[in-house]
Every structure is written in structure tokens, then in C-alpha cells.
Amino acid sequence: DIQMTQTPSTLSASVGDRVTITCRASQSISNWLAWYQEKPGKTPKLLIYKASTLESGVSSRFSGSGSGTEFTLTISSLHPDDFATYYCLQYVSYSRWSFGQGTKVEIK
Amino acid sequence: QITLKESGPTLVKPTQTLTLTCTFSGFSLSTSGMGVGWIRRPPGKALEWLALIYWNDDKRYSPSLKSRLTITKDTSKNQVVLTMTNMDPVDTATYYCARAGYPNYYDYGMDIWGQGTTVTVSS
Numbered sequence A: 001d002i003q004m005t006q007t008p009s010t011l012s013a014s015v016g017d018r019v020t021i022t023c024r025a026s027q028s029i030s031n032w033l034a035w036y037q038e039k040p041g042k043t044p045k046l047l048i049y050k051a052s053t054l055e056s057g058v059s060s061r062f063s064g065s066g067s068g069t070e071f072t073l074t075i076s077s078l079h080p081d082d083f084a085t086y087y088c089l090q091y092v093s094y095s096r097w098s099f100g101q102g103t104k105v106e107i108k
Numbered sequence B: 001q002i003t004l005k006e007s008g009p010t011l012v013k014p015t016q017t018l019t020l021t022c023t024f025s026g027f028s029l030s031t032s033g034m035g036v037g038w039i040r041r042p043p044g045k046a047l048e049w050l051a052l053i054y055w056n057d058d059k060r061y062s063p064s065l066k067s068r069l070t071i072t073k074d075t076s077k078n079q080v081v082l083t084m085t086n087m088d089p090v091d092t093a094t095y096y097c098a099r100a101g102y103p104n105y106y107d108y109g110m111d112i113w114g115q116g117t118t119v120t121v122s123s
Helices: none
Strands: A004-007 A010-013 A019-025 A033-038 A045-049 A062-067 A070-075 A085-090 A103-107 B003-007 B018-025 B034-041 B048-054 B059-061 B069-074 B079-084 B093-101 B110-113 B117-121
Touching: A004 A085, A010 A019, A019 A033, A019 A085, A033 A062, A045 A062, A045 B110, A070 A085, B003 B093, B003 B110, B018 B034, B018 B093, B018 B117, B034 B079, B034 B110, B048 B069, B048 B079, B048 B093, B059 B069, B079 B093
Parallel strands: A010 A103
Antiparallel strands: A004 A019, A019 A070, A033 A045, A033 A085, A062 A070, A085 A103, B003 B018, B018 B079, B034 B048, B034 B093, B048 B059, B069 B079, B093 B110, B093 B117
16 A cells, blocks of 8 residues: 655644645556645645646646656645645545644744 | 535444445546545544445445444435444544545545544444
8 A cells, every 4th residue: 555654744844935835656656646725623635636736726826746656736826725734635546635733833 | 526525413422333424526436536535534643544435335434433423425415424333432523525536537535525523422
């Protein structure tokens, strides 16, 4: 089974900062990776799918990159609304799916 | 408009079996490439992927919970049911269902989620 290692687990940043979160897969998943944002009391929201495709309606300050085993989510300039927890999800067709452990983005 | 809604008990006793139903609209599980998945989030912990069923009745389960989970679909009713046996207090969580796409049919993984239902396991 494919394990996802997400780092860091917590990130302290200020409004306007550039933020990068990484997910590493235990084996190649091509580009079958999605990123989600979760806020307290809210349903997780799809931000990026297929590693780098921005979901409709999501701000362009979010971007994703990577393929194979290493992936990153970048927020180009942190907005107050972006303080949340972020998760990666691998979704290959031939195996079970799995989430990373999450990254909480906190106000510095 | 695509919607999903989870339903089931809010409180179960240890050792009991939990049955959750996901009722959806705006898509069909008779469409090639479509699927519905289940995810949970224990309080203070990370999202955990549980199970997935595809249009062709292909079923996938979390390896750590596989012996306790069963996922089924009723295409005519637009419902997916997840059962989890031998419930324990550590299974206390918010349980979500979500629309899922089979890679290469649909690229988005799980795009639309239900609002979630909170399940507490306690005697």
C-alpha cells in the first residue's frame, strides 16, 4: 500500500508569506495527487487535483507541482482566509487511496 | 447540482455495528468512472480514507480497517452504504462521503463532499 508523508505538520506564517507544503509518496503515483483545505466545522475543499490542476473557483495563489513521488502545494501570498489545515490525497487507480497526515498553517 | 448527504446514528455502543448511508444526487453510479468514497476525521486527528466503491462494483478498503468495513451501493436509489463492525471509542469521528472519480475517467479524486455526520462511540 502507498504511504503519504506530509511535511511539515505545523507551519507558522504571516499574512503575505509564501508557503510550501510537501507530500512524498512511498512509490510512484504518477500525478494522481490532490490537495484539500480543511477549516474547523467545514467540509474539506478540493484545491488542486492531478498534482497541478487548479479546481474551478479556487484562488490562483494556490499552485501544485510534482510527479512520481514528490509533490508540493504552494500558497504564493498567504491571505487571512488561508489559515487552515491542508491535506494531500493519493488516488491511483490500482490501489487504495490515502491521505497525508495534514499540515496546519497557523498565524505567526 | 451535485449533493451528497450522510445519515446514520449519532451514538453507538462499543462492539455494535455502525451503518451509514450516503444519499446523493446530480450524478449516477451507473456512469462509467464514477465512485463514492468514505472518509472520517476523528477529533483532533487527520483525515482518514476508509473505503471506495466504483460504478462497476469494484471495492477498495483501508488496509487497517478492511476486516471491519463493508461498502455497498444501490444504484437505483442513489445510495452507498458503509458498515463498520465492532465499534470502539477510537472510532468516534465525523464521517464523510464524497464523489470519487476513477483515474483516467475523471481526474479529480474526490471533488464534492457531504456535510459529514458525527458519530460518537460510548457506552
